[in-house]
Amino acid sequence: MNNDLSAEADRADLLFLKSAMTLEGAFWTLEQVLHWVNEQNKKVTVNVNNRSIKALSGWGFDTSSGRLCHETGKFFSIDGIKVTTNWNGPKEWRQPIINQPEVGFLGIITKEFKGVLHFLLQAKIEPGNIPYVQLSPTLQATRSNYTQVHKGREPLYLDYFRKAQPAQILLDQLQSEQGARFFRKRNRNIILKLEEDIEERDQFLWLTLGQIKTLMQYDGLINMDTRTVISCISFGNHQPGIIDLIDFLAHDHKLYPSKRAILESALTVNTGKHSTAEIITFLTKLKSMYDLEVERVPLSSLPDWIIDEDAIRHRDNQYFKVIGVDVEIGNREVMKWSQPMIEPAQEGLCAFILKNINGLLHFAVQAKLECGNLDIVEFAPTVQCLTGNYRRTATGALPFLDYVLSAGPDQILFDTLQSEEGGRFYREQNRNLLVLAGDEIPEELPPRYIWMTLNQLQNFLKFNNYLNIQARSLIAALSFV
Amino acid sequence: MNNDLSAEADRADLLFLKSAMTLEGAFWTLEQVLHWVNEQNKKVTVNVNNRSIKALSGWGFDTSSGRLCHETGKFFSIDGIKVTTNWNGPKEWRQPIINQPEVGFLGIITKEFKGVLHFLLQAKIEPGNIPYVQLSPTLQATRSNYTQVHKGREPLYLDYFRKAQPAQILLDQLQSEQGARFFRKRNRNIILKLEEDIEERDQFLWLTLGQIKTLMQYDGLINMDTRTVISCISFGNHQPGIIDLIDFLAHDHKLYPSKRAILESALTVNTGKHSTAEIITFLTKLKSMYDLEVERVPLSSLPDWIIDEDAIRHRDNQYFKVIGVDVEIGNREVMKWSQPMIEPAQEGLCAFILKNINGLLHFAVQAKLECGNLDIVEFAPTVQCLTGNYRRTATGALPFLDYVLSAGPDQILFDTLQSEEGGRFYREQNRNLLVLAGDEIPEELPPRYIWMTLNQLQNFLKFNNYLNIQARSLIAALSFV
Secondary structure (H helix, E strand, O other), X not given: OOHHHHHHOOHHHHHHHHHHOOOOOOOOOHHHHHHHHHHHHHHOEEEEEEEOOOXXXXXXXXXXXXXXXXXXOOOOEEEEEEEEEOOOOOOEEEEEEEEOOOOEEEXXXXXXXXXXXXXXXXXXXXXXXXXOEEEEOOEEEOHHHHOOXXXXXXXXXXXXXXXXXXXXXXXXXXXXXXXXXXXXXXXEEEEEEOOOOOOOOOOEEEEEHHHHHHHOOOOOOEOHHHHHHHHOOOOOOEOOOOHHHHHHHHOOOOOXXXXXXXXXXXXXXXXXXXXXXXXXXXXXXXXXXXXXXXEEEOHHHOOOEEEOOOEEEEOOOOOEEEEEEEEEEEOOOEEEEEEEEEEEOOOEEEEEEEEXXXXXXXXXXXXXXXXXXXXXXXXXXXXXXXXXXXXXEOOEOOOOHHHHHXXXXXXXXXXXXXXXXXXXXXXXXXXXXXXXXXXXXXXOOOOOEEEEXXXXXXXXXXXXXXXXXXXXXXXXXXXXX | OXXXXXXXXXXXXXXXXXXXXXXOOOOOOHHHHHHHHHHHHHHXXXXXXXXXXXXXXXXXXEOOOOEEEEOOOOOXXXXXXXXXXXXXXXXXXXXXXXXXXXXXXXXXXXXXXXXXXXXXXXXXXOOOOOOOEEEEOXXXXXXXXXXXXXXXXXXXXXXXXHOOOHHHEEXXXXXXXXXXXXXXXXXXXXXXXXXXXXXXXXXXXXXXXXXXXXXXXXXXXXXXXXXXXXXXOOOOOEOOOOHHHHHHHHOOOOOOHHHHHHHHHHHEOOOOOOOHHHHHHHHHHHHHHOOEEEEEEOHHHOOOEEEOOOEEEEOOOOOEEEEEEEEEEEOOOEEEEEEEEEEXXXXXXXXXXXXEEOOEEEEEEEEEEOOOOOOOEEEEOOEEEEHHHOOOXXXXXXXXXXXXXXXXXXXXXXXXXXXXXXXXXXXXXXXXXXXXXXXXXXXXXXXXXXXXXXXXXXXXXXXXXOEOHHHHHHHHOOOOO
C-alpha cells in the first residue's frame, strides 16, 4: 500500500480491514468452526421448563413498586409503563417492559496471529437461543455479574476489561438495545487488542473478522451480543476514488462486484447523496416535532394486559408474553436458576434496502420511534416489524414491506434467521435481510426515511443512541469477501 | 485560495469562515452597533415587579400534579424532582426544576452582502436581561409561540423557518439548555441562508459573524440564544499544516498569534492529543459507571425547599429561588404578562483553560453530570460553578478554580459577564473566562477531564447532547480576528 493511503487511515482501521478480508484463520477453517459448534450443541444438556410467573423462585410481584423483580433487587425487573407520543399511530398505550438500568460489558479480546487480528469468541449457552450454543463475545457481563450478585465465579477474562489501558482499547462505545422491549437499556461494546499471551479456555476460539461475518450467513450461529460489538467496527475514512486501496485489499481475493460496492460505501467519506449536516437536520426536525413521554405505572394498571398464572400477556395475544422459566444447564457441572423471559408472539423481519446512487451504495434508513428509546428516534432498518404486523400498521400498509418480501434471488445479499439475546428473549428470531434495489425504488423516499452510505452510518454509530440494534445487526452482517 | 484547499472544505464552512474574519459589515460598523443598542436600551420602558408566587395571574399550584403551571397547561411548569445518582457528591436530593418539554426554534437568517455572509439579529427585550435589550436571533419562538397560545401576533420571519428548503439550511441542530435548571430542555438551533430580498423590520440588523464574536467581548450584549446558535458553526476539517489557508485568510488582517492558534485548533482534523475514539471511550466509561435517575415528585414534597408567599426558596437561601413577576414592556404598544422566573443566589463562573499541546491549542474539558441532562454527562467548561460554591464542593476544593481566578492579564483571552436567557432567568449573569495556560498546568488531567482541540469539540457539538450550554457559550466567544 502506498504511504498516502496509510496516512489517511489509522492503525485500528487497517487492522480491522485486513481481518475482515481474511477467511483463513490461524487456527480454524470455517468448516472446522461449524463442526465444532455443532458438537458443542450436541454435548450440552439444557432444560428450560415453563413455570408460573407467580411462582418463580427468587422472583415476585412487588406491591409497592408494582413491578416483577428479583428478591435482591438486582438483575432486571419487569415494569409497567404508560407511553404518550404524537408520533404516527397510537397516541397513548401501556405495556410491560424490561428495566435493566445497569450498563454491562459486551467485550471482545483480539490479538494478532500471523499479522492478522483474531477475535476471541466463546461458545455460550443461553436458555432462549436457537440453537442453545452460539458464538458470543469473550465477555458478556452485567454489572450484577461482575459485582458478584450471582455469588458465582467471576466471569472469565473480566480483569482484562476492568484494567484495560487506553492503548489496548480499539473501540469502546455505548449502544442501545431493543427499544420496544427494554427501557433505555444500553451496553458497553468494547474491543481490546492484547499483546501478551492469553490463556485459552475451553469453549473459546480465535476467529478473524472475515470468518465471523461469513459465519453470520448461517442461522443462529453468531449471537446478538457478538453482532452488536462487531457492528461498531469502522474501517476508516478515505477520499473518493480509493481504487488503489481496494485493489490492494482485493489482491488475494476474488472480490465480487457487490462486495466491492459495500467496501467502497464503507470507506468513502464525504460523498453521500446527503451531507452529514443534512442527515443531522433530518434527525433534528423529527426530534423537535415529536414527543415521547414514558411514565412508570404498576403492572396491575395495564388495561390491555392480563396477568394470569402462566404469563403477563396481551389480551389479544399480540406482541409478546412475559413467561417464567426454570433453567438447568450443564455438562459436568449443572447450573440452575429461574427467571422471567420475553416470548414473542411472532417472528420478526429486519431488512435494509440498498441502492446505487451516484456510483455509491446507499442504505434506505428509517427513523423509528420506540418506547424504550433514550432520545425519541433512532436509525432503523428500512423495514422492521413483527410478522403478525406484516400487512398493516396503524396508518396502513408498511412501506417497502411488499417489496422486500417479493425480492428476487439475484437481489438478496443476505437472508438469515438471527436469535435475539437468549438471556432475556425466549426463542425469539428475526429474519435479517439485505436487498439490492434497482430503478423500481426511486431516489425520493417517504418522510422519515433517508439514504445514507455505509461510511455515514458507521460515523453516526460511533455516537451513542443513533443506530438501533436491528440496524446494527444488519451492518454486522456486511461482508467484504 | 488554491483548489486543493477549497476541495476539502464545503461551501458552508468557507462562508462561515469568511464572515468570521470580517469586522466591517456591509451596513454597520461596530461603533454604530454599540451606539444603536444603547439607544434602544434608553428608549425602552420595562417594568418588572415582584408578585407573590401564589398570586400570579394565570398561574397556580396544581394539586393533582403537584406543580406550578399555567392555566392553559402551556408555556412551561415548575416541577419537583427527586434525583438519585452514584456520581461524586450528594447521592440523593430533591429540587424544583423548569419543565418545558416542547422544542422551540432559535433561528438566524443569513444572506450574502458584498460576498460576505451577514446574520440578521434582533434587539430584543427580556425581563431578566441585564441590560434589558440584547441582540437575539432572528427568531426565538417556543412551540407555544408559534402555535399561538399567546394569542398574540405570529413571530416575525417565522414562515421562513417553517417552510425552509434543504438547500437553505446551513445548520440545524438540537442543543441542550442549562441542565441544573431545565429538565432535559432542548432547542432547535438553525441557520438559514436566503437568496431573496428580505423585508427589514425595526429592531433588526445585519452583522457579520466576526462582528457578533467581537461584540461578545462586551458584557450583556449578545444574548444567550444568539450565543448557542453561533456556537454550532464549524469551519471545516483540514489536514495538519493548513498554513496556506490560514495565510490566505489572514491576508487582510493582522492575525495575533493567539487568534491564529485558535483558528488552527478549529480547522485541523485528526491531530488532537486524544483521538475521537479515545474521547468516545472516555465518555462511554463515565456513562457506564454512573447512573442518573430522576423522578417527578410534588413541589410540596421537597424537604429542603420552602414555598412561602414570595418564592419557592432553599431553606439556606442557596442555589436559586423561583419568584413571581408582573412584566410590562413597550414603547408605543404595551405588553403585559405574569410568570414565574428563576433568580440565582449568586453569580456564576464558566471558564475554559487552554493549553498548547503538540503545537495545537487544546481545551481542558470537564465531563459534568447535571440533573436535567438527557444522557447523564455532557462536556462542560473546565470550571463551572456558582460563586457561592467557589471554595468548596462536596468533595473539597473545585479543581482549577484557584488557577483561573488568579490568572494574569497576559493569560486572559476573554473575560465578560453574559446574561442567561432572560425569559426564564431573572438577572442571572455568568462570568465567561478563557485562560491560556503554560507549563504550570500539566498534560495529565484529573479523572473526568480531557484535552480536546476546538475541531474535536465542534465535531462532538454537531451530535445532540454532547456539549452543555456553558461550554457552547464560551466556544461562541472564540474569535479569529
